[in-house]
Amino acid sequence: MALIVQKYGGTSVGSVEKIKTVAERVVESCERGNRLVVVLSAMAGQTDALINLSREITESPDPRELDVLMATGEQVSVSLFAIAVKSMGYDCRSLLGFQADIHTDQIYGKARIKEIDTHRIVKELDEDRIVAVAGFQGIDKTGNITTLGRGGSDTTAVALAASLKASVCEIFTDVDGIFSADPSVCTHARKLDRISYEEMLELASLGAKVLDIRSVEFAKKFNVPIHVRSSFTRNEGTMVVVEDREMERVLVSGVVFDKDEARITIVKVPDRPGIAFEIFDPVFKAGIVVDMIIQNPSAQGLTDLTFTVTKTHFQETLRLVRGVAKEIGAEKVLGDPDIAKVSIVGLGMRNHAGVASKMFEALSKESINISMISTSEIKISCVVEEKYTELAVRALHEAFGLGNEGEKN
Amino acid sequence: MALIVQKYGGTSVGSVEKIKTVAERVVESCERGNRLVVVLSAMAGQTDALINLSREITESPDPRELDVLMATGEQVSVSLFAIAVKSMGYDCRSLLGFQADIHTDQIYGKARIKEIDTHRIVKELDEDRIVAVAGFQGIDKTGNITTLGRGGSDTTAVALAASLKASVCEIFTDVDGIFSADPSVCTHARKLDRISYEEMLELASLGAKVLDIRSVEFAKKFNVPIHVRSSFTRNEGTMVVVEDREMERVLVSGVVFDKDEARITIVKVPDRPGIAFEIFDPVFKAGIVVDMIIQNPSAQGLTDLTFTVTKTHFQETLRLVRGVAKEIGAEKVLGDPDIAKVSIVGLGMRNHAGVASKMFEALSKESINISMISTSEIKISCVVEEKYTELAVRALHEAFGLGNEGEKN
Numbered sequence: 001m002a003l004i005v006q007k008y009g010g011t012s013v014g015s016v017e018k019i020k021t022v023a024e025r026v027v028e029s030c031e032r033g034n035r036l037v038v039v040l041s042a043m044a045g046q047t048d049a050l051i052n053l054s055r056e057i058t059e060s061p062d063p064r065e066l067d068v069l070m071a072t073g074e075q076v077s078v079s080l081f082a083i084a085v086k087s088m089g090y091d092c093r094s095l096l097g098f099q100a101d102i103h104t105d106q107i108y109g110k111a112r113i114k115e116i117d118t119h120r121i122v123k124e125l126d127e128d129r130i131v132a133v134a135g136f137q138g139i140d141k142t143g144n145i146t147t148l149g150r151g152g153s154d155t156t157a158v159a160l161a162a163s164l165k166a167s168v169c170e171i172f173t174d175v176d177g178i179f180s181a182d183p184s185v186c187t188h189a190r191k192l193d194r195i196s197y198e199e200m201l202e203l204a205s206l207g208a209k210v211l212d213i214r215s216v217e218f219a220k221k222f223n224v225p226i227h228v229r230s231s232f233t234r235n236e237g238t239m240v241v242v243e244d245r246e247m248e249r250v251l252v253s254g255v256v257f258d259k260d261e262a263r264i265t266i267v268k269v270p271d272r273p274g275i276a277f278e279i280f281d282p283v284f285k286a287g288i289v290v291d292m293i294i295q296n297p298s299a300q301g302l303t304d305l306t307f308t309v310t311k312t313h314f315q316e317t318l319r320l321v322r323g324v325a326k327e328i329g330a331e332k333v334l335g336d337p338d339i340a341k342v343s344i345v346g347l348g349m350r351n352h353a354g355v356a357s358k359m360f361e362a363l364s365k366e367s368i369n370i371s372m373i374s375t376s377e378i379k380i381s382c383v384v385e386e387k388y389t390e391l392a393v394r395a396l397h398e399a400f401g402l403g404n405e406g407e408k409n
Numbered sequence: 410m411a412l413i414v415q416k417y418g419g420t421s422v423g424s425v426e427k428i429k430t431v432a433e434r435v436v437e438s439c440e441r442g443n444r445l446v447v448v449l450s451a452m453a454g455q456t457d458a459l460i461n462l463s464r465e466i467t468e469s470p471d472p473r474e475l476d477v478l479m480a481t482g483e484q485v486s487v488s489l490f491a492i493a494v495k496s497m498g499y500d501c502r503s504l505l506g507f508q509a510d511i512h513t514d515q516i517y518g519k520a521r522i523k524e525i526d527t528h529r530i531v532k533e534l535d536e537d538r539i540v541a542v543a544g545f546q547g548i549d550k551t552g553n554i555t556t557l558g559r560g561g562s563d564t565t566a567v568a569l570a571a572s573l574k575a576s577v578c579e580i581f582t583d584v585d586g587i588f589s590a591d592p593s594v595c596t597h598a599r600k601l602d603r604i605s606y607e608e609m610l611e612l613a614s615l616g617a618k619v620l621d622i623r624s625v626e627f628a629k630k631f632n633v634p635i636h637v638r639s640s641f642t643r644n645e646g647t648m649v650v651v652e653d654r655e656m657e658r659v660l661v662s663g664v665v666f667d668k669d670e671a672r673i674t675i676v677k678v679p680d681r682p683g684i685a686f687e688i689f690d691p692v693f694k695a696g697i698v699v700d701m702i703i704q705n706p707s708a709q710g711l712t713d714l715t716f717t718v719t720k721t722h723f724q725e726t727l728r729l730v731r732g733v734a735k736e737i738g739a740e741k742v743l744g745d746p747d748i749a750k751v752s753i754v755g756l757g758m759r760n761h762a763g764v765a766s767k768m769f770e771a772l773s774k775e776s777i778n779i780s781m782i783s784t785s786e787i788k789i790s791c792v793v794e795e796k797y798t799e800l801a802v803r804a805l806h807e808a809f810g811l812g813n814e815g816e817k818n
Contacts, residue, residue, distance in 0.1 A: 019466070053485075054489060054492050057489060057492050060496075062491060062492050062496075066488070068505070069488035075478070075481045079475070082473075086471040087467035087470070094474055143529075
């Protein structure tokens with residue numbers, strides 16, 4: 001009997017009807033002889049509704065209590081799911097974070113799983129029950145409720161799969177799997193059958209929303225095969241697994257974009273040691289994550305420094321940086337929120353030259369100007385004007401032949 | 410510094426605005442130098458909404474999972490309350506059943522509190538925090554979530570007050586206290602300043618909805634003074650306390666009624682040992698609570714047996730009893746759902762004759778026929794036609810002079 005961990009996201013359990021459908025699907029899998037641990041997210045919209053409720057009281061609700069509040073979302077899902085499964089004549093138990101012994105650190109709102117004591121889950125499985133675990137939540141060492149942040153249920157599922165040594169972690173979502181590009185932008189986008197953890201990590205960090213990046217890190221670390229698939233169809237989805245030789249032959253696996261970026265340039269910064277620290281220290285201290293950072297070579301002791309942040313942090317960052325710019329005697333600060341980052345990801349890049357130039361050529365053919373470039377071993381990202389995003393994605397998808405099985409790359 | 414346990418019911422926390430008002434009131438009490446443990450119910454309507462959600466799946470949801478579902482109601486209340494208190498600059502922590510170590514038996518949906526380990530609560534109080542405890546919920550010995558049934562938050566509050574040796578348990582509700590009769594029926598009804606546990610027990614079991622009967626039993630057992638008061642005014646409410654000599658001088662403290670009764674009579678039952686058991690066994694086995702039971706003296710080996718059940722159980726009981734009646738050879742079964750029980754309660758009855766006859770006289774004056782009578786040491790209940798309920802209450806209230814402080818009884 002295979003042990004499978006399945007995770008159903010918010011849209012998959014968005015209504016009582018959908019929860020019943022999920023229950024039927026789980027029971028089917030159970031009927032095929034599998035032992036099942038099912039991780040559920042809150043019903044779609046529920047987490048936001050709870051946050052809004054707290055915002056009616058204060059703009060900055062206490063983080064500990066916000067976690068207590070938000071944890072109710074998954075509690076509702078798992079109990080309704082267990083009620084549905086039991087009403088179908090199968091035994092099932094819901095377990096919340098504290099009952100499933102999902103131990104985290106104490107960082108409310110974005111806790112990290114430190115350890116899972118699977119004792120209780122295994123006991124329930126041994127008594128032939130389907131086990132429904134509330135995603136997204138855990139407890140710290142003094143028994144306070146913590147939540148893992150957006151996408152946390154993916155992490156719960158993968159961490160459980162790792163701890164239980166499950167044969168696979170199936171992530172059910174509202175799309176058919178991982179695509180070579182966003183199908184709503186690129187009609188020729190192709191569903192990938194398999195993809196490596198490394199590529200998936202890049203895709204997730206570059207804007208692909210399907211899998212939470214921490215869950216992929218977890219899966220990579222503990223070698224948990226992830227099967228990303230749709231809860232609305234029976235189609236096979238995408239397996240996220242350890243890379244193998246065949247994968248390396250593929251130059252580019254996917255094109256991905258992120259419109260949630262804004263660019264800030266500090267012009268004519270005096271180029272001296274410690275200047276980057278002076279500039280970014282107040283930004284980091286404000287809890288703002290800086291994505292790309294580019295510094296041009298210095299000319300006459302002056303340099304331009306450009307970086308990107310998310311659009312929500314744009315105004316605040318601009319304000320902070322303008323303050324610093326004055327102090328350090330930079331000429332001026334420019335900002336542009338109308339940009340997007342378009343990236344290509346592929347294991348094959350490691351061993352093949354010319355991928356970057358092919359990318360630049362494809363963008364140039366469409367007269368798309370590149371304002372920033374950033375590369376890693378298996379990805380290349382270009383910042384372009386936001387309005388060209390979709391055109392850039394389609395051009396790159398076409399240039400690397402991603403849409404056509406026959407003449408791939 | 411006095412330690413006070415306060416409990417706010419569903420209507421008192423029925424909206425975010427109301428939760429903020431409760432937070433202000435708690436902070437005020439804190440400012441007066443008290444240490445506070447605050448027990449909250451689910452926001453009004455929330456528990457029913459959750460039950461309805463489960464009913465969309467099945468008519469008979471699994472009891473364990475229904476408790477997991479329902480426990481979210483109080484979880485939302487306490488976290489929002491704690492967020493409100495913290496936003497006002499006071500320290501506060503919410504504790505759920507498992508965190509407050511409220512240990513119950515394993516009867517889902519109507520669990521009983523067995524023990525409270527106050528270690529964690531005391532620790533939070535010692536760190537100068539206001540402690541918000543989710544009412545209505547606990548955990549069994551294997552860590553499953555249980556709920557205490559309707560009115561369970563009252564029990565949580567009183568049990569906490571007993572365990573913590575609080576100086577008083579304040580039950581905040583939507584009325585000003587315990588009245589000599591329902592003010593909506595009897596405009597002359599008077600708020601009682603003090604009432605004994607025994608009288609409160611009778612009133613609660615006879616239809617008064619203000620306090621859950623189990624909480625009064627708990628309070629009596631551990632001698633916890635209860636202060637029933639309104640969350641919408643600053644008025645003093647009613648103290649529920651140990652009886653004293655002055656209380657005994659009052660013949661009747663209150664008149665109470667219960668319309669949720671239905672009467673069943675089995676005519677000409679063969680009067681032989683074990684017959685009552687034969688009749689009631691299937692009723693009890695169906696989980697139906699029988700209230701009054703009256704058996705007339707036997708004539709020629711045949712007797713009439715009359716009893717009452719709640720209106721919701723009327724049809725089912727009738728069906729069960731008709732089956733038994735046939736088996737035992739009774740003549741017929743009569744049923745009447747249009748009845749009500751009107752009762753008077755008072756410690757003084759114990760030592761004074763004539764209270765019953767005064768009651769019968771008052772009803773007779775209004776031409777109200779009494780179809781059943783049941784008495785205990787400190788109460789007399791009469792079953793009358795339902796349509797006479799309000800008239801009967803007013804007549805008794807008047808007859809025992811309850812509305813007028815000056816000429817009481």
